[in-house]
Amino acid sequence: MAVRMIDHLMQARQELRYQPTPKRVRARLGGATVVDTRDAVLVWEPRRVVPSYAVPISDVTGTLAEASDDAASELPVSLEEGGPPVIDPRTAFGFHTTAGTPMTVTAGAATGQAFRPAELDSMVILDFDGFDWLEEDEPIFGHPHDPFSRIDVRRSSTSIRIELDGRLVAESSRALILFEFVLPARYYLPRADVVAALEPSPTATVCAYKGHASHWSLVGGGDKGVDIAWSYEQPPLELAQIAGMVCFYQERVDVVLDGKAQIRPVTPWS
Template sequence: MAIRVRDTFSQVLGELRHEPTAKRVRAFVGDEVVVDTTEAELFWEPRRVVPCYAVPLAAIRTAVVEGAEVDGSGSDLVGLRLPAVSERPVLDPSIPFAVHTTPGRVLDVGGRAGFAPAELPGYVALDFAAFDAWFEEERPTVGHPRDPFHRIDALPSTRSVRIEHDGQVLAESSRPVLVFETMLPTRFYLPRDDVRAALEPSPTRTTCAYKGHASYFTAAGLPDIAWSYPEPQEELTRLRDLVCFFDERLDVTVDGVARPRPVTPWS
């Protein structure tokens, strides 16, 4: 029987998953190195879609204090419903690290959150956001650890893309860059000269582990409806200063064919 590859992900989403990395991983608090190891694991609790680092207890250079045990019976009421990914709610990065869906013990790691999973003895999963900086070798890691099974392709295209809201054309281009990202809908990044709507800068900022730090815009009275990467990560410099719209909330036509609005955490 043929199996669609993404369905294999859905089948194991409810399980604890881990993958060793040979990279040297370091965590900083201020200028102090508090974790330094070449034996880290990428670690996904059940229903988590992005990993954190789990490191050997011996690699932690600060005080570790044991806290309460948890049974991991995270309610299915927690999380986001993404029918294209899983029948059960998924835990995206907006769900706090403190939500645990596998048995283990909560830890205090130098005043920051840690978790010792019962099924990964000798390792401590760490709250990525609680530390001031992370490095893989000499490169900063932003947002969360990169998933080695997650891929992004940013390809120049000559497809005709039109973006509308209530019949008003916000942008139209025949020179987009299409971004194909694992488990996410295709995104259409357009040159600013092809954006008709006035873009008003927003104070909102987000971080993508793969693309970098995004700045947001309001357009046609819709807050934070578009974003751009002024300084994208080195592998995706093609996206610099291009504008992408949330087609979850807009009408997008490609080569004259209307696309259905995708269902994502940003719907």
């Protein structure tokens, strides 16, 4: 029987998944290195869509101790309309979907959260946001990269028109289209092809793959025009071609491709 790959992968998301990595991984806490290991594994708790690092307990040089259950609230989302709910990555680390023991790691006056999963009893998962991380000698941010996901960027002559309530915002036939697995294709347009005035927004986000994003609002667009676009001013070298280009949330604007109006996708950013 033929199986759509995303459906197959979504079934696996109900399980605790792990994958060893050959990278040297270091974690720092309060300026002190508390983990230095070549035996880290990427771990996805059930229904989590981005990985965290689990490291051998024997490679933790900070002080490990059991902690009270610091339960956090779940933020369920669907990656596609009608799809099964998964856990929004913004859900706090304290929310766990597998059996285990909450822990803390302490170095000097600094403390970070950890979790010892029952099925990987010799390891602890560390709260990515609570530590500073190095893979080999490169700092990483957001979350570890998923080795089973990839990003493709392609030049395109597709005619792309961006509108909001009938108002022309941008029009281009020289976009870069970014394809990222299950997420909607994203259209990065040259700034010169944005015909409406945009103003900087205080909103700032981070993507583990693309870097730190600046957001933009439509001048005179009211509430609907707030944070309708973003740009990466200094993306990593592997995505340098999107630097400074503007990408609009298809969830919040109207997109016309080659003269055909597109349906707004339903995603966590709708």
